[in-house]
Amino acid sequence: MHIDPTVAMRMWTRMTDIVAKPVGEAFLVIKCQSxxxxxxxxxxxxxxxxxxxxxxxxxxxxxxxxxxxxxxxxxxxxxxxxxxxxSIYRKEGKWDDIDGTVKVLSMAKQLELK
Known part of the structure; x- marks a missing residue:
């Protein structure tokens, strides 16, 4: 089974602003820029x-x-x-695509990491 290195490192470190790639027997972890x-x-x-x-x-x-x-x-x-x-995107508090406003059902995220 293949696990994406970035996903694995983000889960392990609980940081979302990093990317990771394998370099030999280790991983290179880089902090993202905004x-x-x-x-x-x-x-x-x-x-x-x-x-x-x-x-x-x-x-x-x-x-x-x-x-x-x-x-x-x-x-x-x-x-x-x-x-x-x-692409559906949020603009001025509503959801749009290139043709105009679209209906989007929002659900609250209630995930707990242990």
């Missing part, structure tokens, strides 16, 4: 090119959101614009 995006391309399109993951403009370069996380990567898979996924 970045302020200039633009988030919720329609998955930048200058007429569409991407599988949501593009984010940081200064003068584009990074891509890793789905289900708040992490960014430099690698973005180009896709046909007809096949781009819809």
């Amino acid at each position: 970045l302020q995006p200039l633009n988030i391309y919720w329609n998955h399109e930048v200058r007429g090119i569409c991407y599988l993951n949501t593009p984010v403009q940081i200064e003068n370069f584009t990074l891509f959101v890793i789905p289900g996380s708040n992490e960014l990567t430099t690698e973005g898979e180009i896709i046909d614009c007809k096949e781009r996924p819809k």
